[in-house]
Amino acid sequence: KFMKKKKELPPGPKGFPIIGNLFMIGKNLHQDLYQIAKQHGPIMSMRFGLVPIIVASSPHAAEQFLKKHDLVFASRSYNTAAQYIGYDQRNITFGKYGSYWRNMRKLCTLELLSSLKINSFQSMRKQEIENFVTFLNRAASNGVEVDISAKLASLSANMACLMVFGKKLWMKNLMKGVLKMFDLQGFVPRMKKLAKIFDDLLEKIIDEHVQDSKRENKQAKDIVDTMMAIMQSGEAEFEFDRRHVKAILLDLLIASMDTASTAVDWTFTELLRHPKVMKKLQNELEQVVGTNRMVEESDLEKLEYLDMVIKEGFRLHPVAPLLIPHESIEDCIVDGFDIPKGSRILVNTWAIGRDPEAWPEPEKFRPERFVGSNIDLRGRDFQLLPFGSGRRSCPGLQLGLTIVRLVLAQLVHCFDWELPNGMAPEDLDMTEKFGLVTARFQHLVAIPTYRLHL
Ligand code: HEM
Numbered sequence: 001k002f003m004k005k006k007k008e009l010p011p012g013p014k015g016f017p018i019i020g021n022l023f024m025i026g027k028n029l030h031q032d033l034y035q036i037a038k039q040h041g042p043i044m045s046m047r048f049g050l051v052p053i054i055v056a057s058s059p060h061a062a063e064q065f066l067k068k069h070d071l072v073f074a075s076r077s078y079n080t081a082a083q084y085i086g087y088d089q090r091n092i093t094f095g096k097y098g099s100y101w102r103n104m105r106k107l108c109t110l111e112l113l114s115s116l117k118i119n120s121f122q123s124m125r126k127q128e129i130e131n132f133v134t135f136l137n138r139a140a141s142n143g144v145e146v147d148i149s150a151k152l153a154s155l156s157a158n159m160a161c162l163m164v165f166g167k168k169l170w171m172k173n174l175m176k177g178v179l180k181m182f183d184l185q186g187f188v189p190r191m192k193k194l195a196k197i198f199d200d201l202l203e204k205i206i207d208e209h210v211q212d213s214k215r216e217n218k219q220a221k222d223i224v225d226t227m228m229a230i231m232q233s234g235e236a237e238f239e240f241d242r243r244h245v246k247a248i249l250l251d252l253l254i255a256s257m258d259t260a261s262t263a264v265d266w267t268f269t270e271l272l273r274h275p276k277v278m279k280k281l282q283n284e285l286e287q288v289v290g291t292n293r294m295v296e297e298s299d300l301e302k303l304e305y306l307d308m309v310i311k312e313g314f315r316l317h318p319v320a321p322l323l324i325p326h327e328s329i330e331d332c333i334v335d336g337f338d339i340p341k342g343s344r345i346l347v348n349t350w351a352i353g354r355d356p357e358a359w360p361e362p363e364k365f366r367p368e369r370f371v372g373s374n375i376d377l378r379g380r381d382f383q384l385l386p387f388g389s390g391r392r393s394c395p396g397l398q399l400g401l402t403i404v405r406l407v408l409a410q411l412v413h414c415f416d417w418e419l420p421n422g423m424a425p426e427d428l429d430m431t432e433k434f435g436l437v438t439a440r441f442q443h444l445v446a447i448p449t450y451r452l453h454l
Helices: 029-040 059-068 080-085 099-112 115-120 122-142 148-165 172-181 188-214 223-233 242-257 259-273 275-288 297-302 304-316 397-414
Strands: 043-048 051-056 332-334 337-339 344-347 415-418 445-450
Touching (some): 029 043, 051 059, 059 344, 080 188, 099 223, 115 122, 115 397, 122 397, 122 445, 148 223, 148 242, 148 259, 148 397, 188 223, 188 242, 223 242, 242 259, 259 275, 275 304, 275 397, 297 397, 397 415
Parallel strands (some): 051 344
Antiparallel strands (some): 043 051, 332 337
């Protein structure tokens, strides 16, 4: 006779009824999970309230969920924020795995975030970065300090708005509202109100584009134009109306708003903490670009040390330390453990970047560790996953990486930097503020001195 085998969940800390393990979690979820995993192992099970959570904290564990069994773990969970802000999970980021999501994601990669499309926004990026450098230059002439974190955030927001809508909008406060919604789980009235504000705004923008498109010789196509053209052509092989257009617009806006700027903010902080690395990068830029001009996008592929610096920055400061939670669509056995359908998977890339088995002396910021190594950050190597890996990995990788490289290179190439009030590099505060995008807790402030001969 068969005996039904008892399900064996991965090991994990004991929880209480109803709240599960929530009592163990403080302000920085990724850091707490890192500590707890040290006791329970790289595949660990917990419960947040009634929700089963699986945490992956080593390269091998990440590979199991994102590659070996990727199809099972390629969905997202339903939440009220996704319902109201994602037009009932019609967007990509929170879309359930299925044919609708596959189609939308394909459209996004092929039409909206292709190399061709990204290149078509190159002159816009150049213009915005020139404005940014002009601002810093003025601060340099006056010898005043600059709130780098704030300036990076508005640069990034401007580029995102120009790319998606074709014009700059003051979205920052609205965006903060959206991100807060994820903390306000279940706070429906406020969510509805915010969703309505966004919806009105998007409707207005789409109407303006429809009006404009009737005029001839319209300039560069932004993403609204591209989406409207697809909608009107009737080429899409799936249901595609204004709700879908709005869902994707918001998706791209949220995804590109804070990510690249936060990555630059962290890596630039590390450069300020490590003056020798900063100098070495300046030397590379002097050799490749020279001090008579700013960095161009076409220079980027020649900047090898810049690449290592950026990898090292992402290793220690992945912008989305737990990726975006994945959800399993059926029961699955992973490394001999039973993972039930409906589990939420948190891949702790922050912990993986600090795994001493994968990285010698992980706490040190040392870009030279990548000399002669072919570890890449595009999702092929599971010890470095700032953009995730597999089906749910970031479709904006190429664009995000281009912005990060260009902006960081420019900051380092155009200016020398000093900390305010004679602060020593090692005294820079490195506290994190956990969120879907994990930023610096305190804004980074520094004083520039212009160094180009332009
Ligand atoms: C440095 C910049 C960026 C970083 C570090 C980053 C990182 C990530 C990560 C970690 C995920 C989740 C992967 C997962 O759940 O497994 C993600 C998803 C996503 N990203 Fe990015 N991202 C960046 C920029 C962008 C940009 C510029 C766009 C588009 C304009 C974008 C669009 C998206 C979308 C649509 C998703 C959802 C994908 C899905 O669920 O299928 N990202 N990104």
